[in-house]
Amino acid sequence: MIKGLYEAHLPVSNLENSIVFYKKLGLELAYEKGKVAFFWIVKGESWLGLWESDSVQLKYHPSIRHVAFKIDEEDLERVAEWLNSIGIEIRTEFGFTSEHQPLVLPNNPHAHAAIYFSDPDGNSLELMTPLRLDVDEKFKMMSLEEWKER
Known part of the structure; x- marks a missing residue:
């Protein structure tokens, strides 16, 4: 019955700034009204809702305020360069510098980059x-x- 994830939502403090940011990532603005905007991740399949709110600064936890976008494996080689080219700083997660990313995550029995x-x-x-x-x-x-290299 379930075929995938259709939508995810994030709080933002300034909708206009966030619209500019998500457009830089190549997402298409699907809908905007008042304090909410939706972007297509894959048109007709999945979208991201951004909600302007005074309650944005919730303490971060992976179960909230996190979205993972799927990319193709062949894009891995240039993803760091692409993010840098559009002015987006790569976070240094798990003790790895930005130069040593993407990371390969050991989600045994799976591996994800x-x-x-x-x-x-x-x-x-x-x-x-x-x-x-x-x-x-x-x-x-x-x-x-x-x-x-393994």
Whole structure:
């Protein structure tokens, strides 16, 4: 019955600034009215709702204020360069510098590559792709470069 995730929502403090930011990421503005805007992630399949609010500065936790956008594996090689080219700073997650990202996450029995950054309100954003599924192999988190050299 369930075919995927259709929508996710994030709080923002300034809707106009956030619209500019998400357009820089290449998302298409689907709807805007008052203090809410929706962007297509994949048109007709998934979208992101941004809600201007005075209650944006909630303490961060991965279960809230986090969205992971799927990218294709072939885009991994240039994702860091692309983020830098549009003025978006890569977060240094899990003790890895921005130069050592994307990261390969050991979600055994799966492996995913991901890179993290924040929107203007500190909402956690991630660009992510599966590298392999259903292979039972334990390994430590590493850079994509280290993954390829294994």
